[in-house]
Amino acid sequence: MKVKDRYEHRPYAHCETGTVTSLLRHHGLEISEPMVFGLASGLMFVFLPFVEMTGGMPIVAYRSIPKSIIGGIQRRLGVKFEVRKYRDEAKAMEDLDELVNKKQVVGVQASVFWLPYFPQEMRIPFNAHNIVIFGKENGEYLVSEPAFEEPTRIKPLDLQNARFAKGILAPKGFMYYPTYIPEKIDINPLILKSIKRTNFMMLSAPTPCGVRGISYLANYIEKLGGKKNEKYIRALLGHITLMQEEVGTGGGGFRYMYAAFLEEAYERLEMPVLQEACRKMTETGNLWRNFALVCAKAFKKKDSGIDLPHIANLLRIAGKAEKEVHLMLRKIS
Amino acid sequence: MLTPVRIPFIASFFMITVLVKGTIINYIIYPVAVTGVITTASFIFYNQKVNFLSLVRKKGGRMSNKDVKQDQLATRETRWQQMAWTIYKIDDQGKYKTIVERYDDHLVMTVPFADASQEKAEEVKQRVLSNKSSPIEYFMYKRLMDSKALAQAMGIAVWRLKRHFKPNIFTTLDQHMLQKYAKIFKVQVDDLINFREDA
Numbered sequence: 068m069k070v071k072d073r074y075e076h077r078p079y080a081h082c083e084t085g086t087v088t089s090l091l092r093h094h095g096l097e098i099s100e101p102m103v104f105g106l107a108s109g110l111m112f113v114f115l116p117f118v119e120m121t122g123g124m125p126i127v128a129y130r131s132i133p134k135s136i137i138g139g140i141q142r143r144l145g146v147k148f149e150v151r152k153y154r155d156e157a158k159a160m161e162d163l164d165e166l167v168n169k170k171q172v173v174g175v176q177a178s179v180f181w182l183p184y185f186p187q188e189m190r191i192p193f194n195a196h197n198i199v200i201f202g203k204e205n206g207e208y209l210v211s212e213p214a215f216e217e218p219t220r221i222k223p224l225d226l227q228n229a230r231f232a233k234g235i236l237a238p239k240g241f242m243y244y245p246t247y248i249p250e251k252i253d254i255n256p257l258i259l260k261s262i263k264r265t266n267f268m269m270l271s272a273p274t275p276c277g278v279r280g281i282s283y284l285a286n287y288i289e290k291l292g293g294k295k296n297e298k299y300i301r302a303l304l305g306h307i308t309l310m311q312e313e314v315g316t317g318g319g320g321f322r323y324m325y326a327a328f329l330e331e332a333y334e335r336l337e338m339p340v341l342q343e344a345c346r347k348m349t350e351t352g353n354l355w356r357n358f359a360l361v362c363a364k365a366f367k368k369k370d371s372g373i374d375l376p377h378i379a380n381l382l383r384i385a386g387k388a389e390k391e392v393h394l395m396l397r398k399i400s
Numbered sequence: 401m402l403t404p405v406r407i408p409f410i411a412s413f414f415m416i417t418v419l420v421k422g423t424i425i426n427y428i429i430y431p432v433a434v435t436g437v438i439t440t441a442s443f444i445f446y447n448q449k450v451n452f453l454s455l456v457r458k459k460g461g462r463m464s465n466k467d468v469k470q471d472q473l474a475t476r477e478t479r480w481q482q483m484a485w486t487i488y489k490i491d492d493q494g495k496y497k498t499i500v501e502r503y504d505d506h507l508v509m510t511v512p513f514a515d516a517s518q519e520k521a522e523e524v525k526q527r528v529l530s531n532k533s534s535p536i537e538y539f540m541y542k543r544l545m546d547s548k549a550l551a552q553a554m555g556i557a558v559w560r561l562k563r564h565f566k567p568n569i570f571t572t573l574d575q576h577m578l579q580k581y582a583k584i585f586k587v588q589v590d591d592l593i594n595f596r597e598d599a
Contacts, residue, residue: 184479192545192549308509317488
């Protein structure tokens, strides 16, 4: 494990893959963000209408559950992370101080609500955000925030509050850093394994997840008209757009990022199927984006009517295109 | 509300007034008495130096409401400018590349959501002023939360939180509970009790 002297900050599309990538890069493993995302089989679709998030909105997720990327990358690449959780707040901060004094770069789970450097409008109570702490200067921690262009700073008390926020997916002082990276990693065979796993997750998962989940959401949207009032429908469509395009997905609900992974896989393995899959995945991303734009319009223009069957149809087309890509990839693996 | 630090401070003001007035009434301008008064007064001043200076600084350095709002707007702008919306896009050579977009050319949905919450807060504000709701409900919407999220952050049940929205129940809350609320809302306990809206 060759640890670099200076930590190099970069903006990343997604917080969890971003922190894992920057930690691995700092410890001498040159790897890109889409590669981490693909190898950890991060692509997924989940729609749970009965579990409410903030603001009474259902969960719509475009990737697998939080922390699955940290676990998945360890299983796939054979790297090892030291993972810690705390009950005692003071002990957690002491341990972080100790690690920072040893010049260890640490990934930390934090709540967006308590991070003062975000704009006020962004600070919703969402607990599963990830940041990297890479030093301490004048009593303030140096933070490498994946959503920022430049590194920022945070006061110890703010960080402590953010690390011990309560609620769903509570961080409980969760922190992690790599301790072991194998000398030689042959990524090529691992790519096929992880594509196989993503295929399995998307195609074979039961109804609220995977490809079936997409058509479930489409049916749900179509039937909304008689059940809920107009204000709720507009808010739900806005919420879907927010989850798909805003909260660090790299655009098109991670589909562009997965296409970037497929492109890199083609460069390594030179299988023509992968290039074709990359092209089709990009088209799928475009379809998702198209759907999001219509949803955003319905949310922002309050006086115009909403054409729910049309929106549902757009979503069905996106789901169908995605199913085709995964069926095509199933043949190679 | 008086904080415990302030009580001896105000008492010392009272002591100085009594001292000076008493001396003038009794001795008019008798040199020994005057020097005695000045030394005692300076001793008291020396003891309360921190309090006096903080008072002077607060009066001189207090910002008007307008200044505060403009300051907030300026920091808000710079914070938005720092955000990087990283996006994967195909470049001219047909390869994937990360592109950092500015927030003004990105379709921002967060702001309308935050605005909707602020609107709700304004509605609640009227009800708080007419004593139909408690400041807790106002600050909940102002900090972009809903009752479920706040109840989880507080570690109490939702029905208990909703009970605290009633003004007559709110007045009976103890200091410990108020401090927990104040910590989450990032305000002082005093702002909750006396309801200052821009705290």
